Amino acid sequence: xxxxxxxxxxxxxxxxxxxxxxxxxxxxxxxxxxxxxxxxxxxxxxxxxxxxxxxxxxxxxxxxxxxxxxxxxxxxxxxxxxxxxxxxxxxxxxxxxxxxxxxxxxxxxxxxxxxxxxxxxxxxxxxxxxxxxxxxxxxxxxxxxxxxxxxxxxxxxxxxxxxxxxxxxxxxxxxxxxxxxxxxxxxxxxxxxxxxxxxxxxxxxxxxxxxxxxxxxxxxxxxxxxxxxxxxxxxxxxxxxxxxxxxxxxxxxxxxxxxxxxxxxxxxxxxxxxxxxxxxxxxxxxxxxxxxxxxxxxxxxxxxxxxxxxxxxxxxxxxxxxxxxxxxxxxxxxxxxxxxxxxxxxxxxxxxxxxxxxxxxxxxxxxxxxxxxxxxxxxxxxxxxxxxxxxxxxxxxxxxxxxxxxxxxxxxxxxxxxxxxxxxxxxxxxxxxxxxxxxxxxxxxxxxxxxxxxxxxxxxxxxxxxxxxxxxxxxxxxxxxx
Numbered sequence: 001x002x003x004x005x006x007x008x009x010x011x012x013x014x015x016x017x018x019x020x021x022x023x024x025x026x027x028x029x030x031x032x033x034x035x036x037x038x039x040x041x042x043x044x045x046x047x048x049x050x051x052x053x054x055x056x057x058x059x060x061x062x063x064x065x066x067x068x069x070x071x072x073x074x075x076x077x078x079x080x081x082x083x084x085x086x087x088x089x090x091x092x093x094x095x096x097x098x099x100x101x102x103x104x105x106x107x108x109x110x111x112x113x114x115x116x117x118x119x120x121x122x123x124x125x126x127x128x129x130x131x132x133x134x135x136x137x138x139x140x141x142x143x144x145x146x147x148x149x150x151x152x153x154x155x156x157x158x159x160x161x162x163x164x165x166x167x168x169x170x171x172x173x174x175x176x177x178x179x180x181x182x183x184x185x186x187x188x189x190x191x192x193x194x195x196x197x198x199x200x201x202x203x204x205x206x207x208x209x210x211x212x213x214x215x216x217x218x219x220x221x222x223x224x225x226x227x228x229x230x231x232x233x234x235x236x237x238x239x240x241x242x243x244x245x246x247x248x249x250x251x252x253x254x255x256x257x258x259x260x261x262x263x264x265x266x267x268x269x270x271x272x273x274x275x276x277x278x279x280x281x282x283x284x285x286x287x288x289x290x291x292x293x294x295x296x297x298x299x300x301x302x303x304x305x306x307x308x309x310x311x312x313x314x315x316x317x318x319x320x321x322x323x324x325x326x327x328x329x330x331x332x333x334x335x336x337x338x339x340x341x342x343x344x345x346x347x348x349x350x351x352x353x354x355x356x357x358x359x360x361x362x363x364x365x366x367x368x369x370x371x372x373x374x375x376x377x378x379x380x381x382x383x384x385x386x387x388x389x390x391x392x393x394x395x396x397x398x399x400x401x402x403x404x405x406x407x408x409x410x411x412x413x414x415x416x417x418x419x420x421x422x423x424x425x426x427x428x429x430x431x432x433x434x435x436x437x438x439x440x441x442x443x444x445x446x447x448x449x450x451x452x453x454x455x456x457x458x459x460x461x462x463x464x465x466x467x468x469x470x471x472x473x474x475x476x477x478x479x480x481x482x
Contacts, residue, residue, distance in 0.1 A: 003090075003104045003119070004136045005083065005126050006148035010100025011040045011071050017130050018075035039071060082129045084227060090122070095141070095224035101148070103141050105224055119154035127153075142219020146171065169193060172215050178208065190216045231263055233326040242281050242318030246310055249319060253306055254299075256324045261297045264328060270295040271302060272329035276309070279321035286313065291383065293350035295329050308351050312358030353384055374440050375451050376469070376478065401467060403479040410468065410477045419458055419468065424477060434458040436468075457481075 007013050038059055041050045049062030060066050080099055087094040093105035106118070119135045126133040136147025138157040147155040149171045167190045173179050187193050194216045201209045214220055235256035243249045264270060274290040288309055296302070357365040363381060371378040413421040419434050436456035443449040454470040465481040 001106045001115070002138060002141045002144040003106055003122060004144040004148040005087065005102050005104070005122065006134045006136070006145070007083065007100040007130055008132055008134065009040055009042065010079070011076060012042055013130055013132065014075040014079045015069060015072055018078050019072065079130065083126070086125055086129060093224065093226055096227050097145065101145065103144060103224060115156045116154065119156060123153050140219045141222060141224060142215055146215070172212055175208070178205070231267055233260055233263060233328055234323065235260060236323045237321070239320050239322065242320050244318040246307070249310065249322070250303070250307055252322060253324060254303060257299050257302050260324070260326050261299050261302070264297045264326065267328065269328035270297045270331045271326045273327040274302065274306065275325040275327070276306065277323040278319050280315055280317040281320050282317035284317065286315070295331065304351055305354065308354045308358070373442055375442055399481040401479045402482055404477060407469070407476040407478050410475050412468065412475050419456060422458065422466070422468070429460045431458045432461055
């Protein structure tokens with residue numbers, strides 16, 4: 001069984017309830033001054049001739065006492081929030097169908113056999129937060145919505161087909177063009193509309209006509225788009241007795257991890273990362289972001305990761321505040337490559353990396369990633385767990401360069417502005433060919449990182465091809481081509 005709560009003239013009700021507007025002859029005009037038409041009108045204004053869609057001048061000519069207001073979206077959101085909060089007191093399963101309308105799933109209600117009494121109780125509750133409300137009850141959600149639109153103030157529909165047959169089409173359809181077309185066909189009630197063949201309606205009116213036909217039959221059995229409050233994957237604790245060692249801190253974190261993993265299981269999610277925040281008695285803070293190699297909600301794995309990261313932590317004061325936040329992700333269901341041997345236990349590998357980083361220092365453990373620069377050895381250290389960037393394909397391949405670590409200093413002898421002899425490792429070698437120079441520079445905007453190179457490729461008599469580089473007025477052999 002389903003119940004629908006509908007607030008007629010919702011936009012006007014929001015102004016009256018939230019802003020305490022008491023004017024009886026009231027109309028709401030659109031925001032755009034170029035389209036000054038009425039968006040909604042009160043019952044008193046409607047009785048004096050004002051209609052939705054009229055221009056302001058037309059409405060004022062028929063109703064001189066008409067007062068015009070603009071809509072207040074914040075007031076509408078506030079009234080809708082009150083309506084949903086009241087629905088939550090009846091059942092945890094409810095849908096915010098549209099502004100001014102919500103549908104409740106009462107399948108497990110204890111009063112489901114006393115429909116009329118239940119509807120009257122609901123109407124009494126809803127009318128306490130607004131000026132006008134209607135309640136409809138039926139076996140289907142869409143049928144309950146229709147019942148609410150014809151309620152006075154409560155309507156229970158048991159046999160949908162018979163109850164809806166004499167209702168006007170304007171209850172179902174809000175599209176004026178479609179209503180005009182149906183009027184040309186001679187259709188004015190739901191009974192006349194459902195008598196038409198479904199296939200012909202679909203062929204002429206498309207999906208909108210098909211949906212209208214289904215609603216006219218009482219709607220389909222559908223699942224509600226349930227409103228669920230956002231789940232926060234964060235735990236905090238103010239510590240009355242400051243913690244000075246690791247063991248009581250891990251005991252506290254164990255309870256936090258357990259509660260967070262329970263929420264993850266309820267949302268069918270796993271932990272993709274951990275954010276640990278500690279505040280000490282001297283007001284200093286420590287924050288650590290831990291990425292999980294293979295997302296999981298295994299409490300033991302998450303605790304080991306936290307313990308490994310905290311073992312090397314040194315603090316001058318005890319801990320007085322702890323916050324732990326989990327980044328939820330969907331569980332990966334990808335299939336590994338047939339010929340690639342992946343990590344047997346990615347999380348154990350991540351723990352090992354964390355332990356090594358604790359010894360060597362933050363940012364000193366990982367894999368190298370080339371930077372988009374022509375500077376020699378331009379790279380950075382990134383986390384092993386980060387997906388590598390897609391390499392840019394080389395347009396032209398050159399022989400591999402075997403770099404000397406560190407580069408070797410060299411003396412060059414020149415003739416006609418070209419190197420002819422080099423002195424390397426106490427040996428003088430004539431050059432039979434030399435190509436260059438090529439000038440490279442970069443990061444000129446940073447005084448500390450700016451660089452400028454002059455490069456030559458030179459070949460000796462034994463066929464060895466060297467790369468010669470000048471930097472800061474000194475020459476060196478950077479490597480040799482294989």
